[in-house]
Amino acid sequence: MPKAHARDLLLVSKSHNKTIATWKAGTSLQERTGYQIDQLRVKATSDRVELSQKLYLAARAATRGSNRSYRSATSRAYYSIYHAFRATAFFVHEGDDHEEHVKLPSGIPSDFPNRAVWENDLKGARLDRNRADYDPYPKNDLMFRQVALDLIRKADSLRPVVRSYLRTKGCPL
Numbered sequence: 001m002p003k004a005h006a007r008d009l010l011l012v013s014k015s016h017n018k019t020i021a022t023w024k025a026g027t028s029l030q031e032r033t034g035y036q037i038d039q040l041r042v043k044a045t046s047d048r049v050e051l052s053q054k055l056y057l058a059a060r061a062a063t064r065g066s067n068r069s070y071r072s073a074t075s076r077a078y079y080s081i082y083h084a085f086r087a088t089a090f091f092v093h094e095g096d097d098h099e100e101h102v103k104l105p106s107g108i109p110s111d112f113p114n115r116a117v118w119e120n121d122l123k124g125a126r127l128d129r130n131r132a133d134y135d136p137y138p139k140n141d142l143m144f145r146q147v148a149l150d151l152i153r154k155a156d157s158l159r160p161v162v163r164s165y166l167r168t169k170g171c172p173l
Contacts (some may be wrong), residue, residue, distance in 0.1 A: 035139060041091065045171050048087035049162065055080035056155045071132040077151035078129035084155070084162045085122055090111065091171050101126055113161055115163035125151055 001165050002096025025039055033040060059076035082104065088106035089098040105119045111148070112118065128147050138144075163173050 036088070041094065042171055045087045045091040046082050046173055049166070049173060050088065052080045052083035052087065052155075052162075053159065054170045055083060055103065059148070059152050059155065063145075064153070068141075070141050070148040073148035074132040074144050074151055075129050077148060077155045080155040081122060081125050081151070081158055084158050085118070088162055090165060091166055092169055108163075113167060115142065118158070121154055125154065 015023075029040070030036060035043070035105060053131045055076050061071045062073035062076055071106065085104055085108055086096070086099060089104060089111065090096050092109045093107060105122050108115055108119055108122070128151060132144055132147070166173055
């Protein structure tokens, strides 16, 4: 038989409507999925790391063949880096509070290896992606070649760092 402790009843009795609604949603989510919230958080983190990997591969593919596009490679490489850090911030901060592109750099955990360097790299990659996706100039796609290759290299070097870091934080990838 369930047992309600006085401290728990006091917590419920002083909670606002939004708080109780959130608890109900969490309970319903756990009942529907059969997983605890933390297990779902691990799954969401893992899936986002997997998306980062797929975008990295898409960036590499965009630099090859007759249909190559360094603009597309730049964009895909940025999103690979973005999703790797979004997964990291989501897991460590236990929520997607840093989803916005401009907020994500500040969401990189303070103990992330070479945090300051990665924060600057993420900011720079975003600017490169914006140029590739939104600016009509330069028209010559080859002008994005070096940018794309540099971002692909950064995305590649970030992947094992993110995996190792998340494992140290208790996320089994």
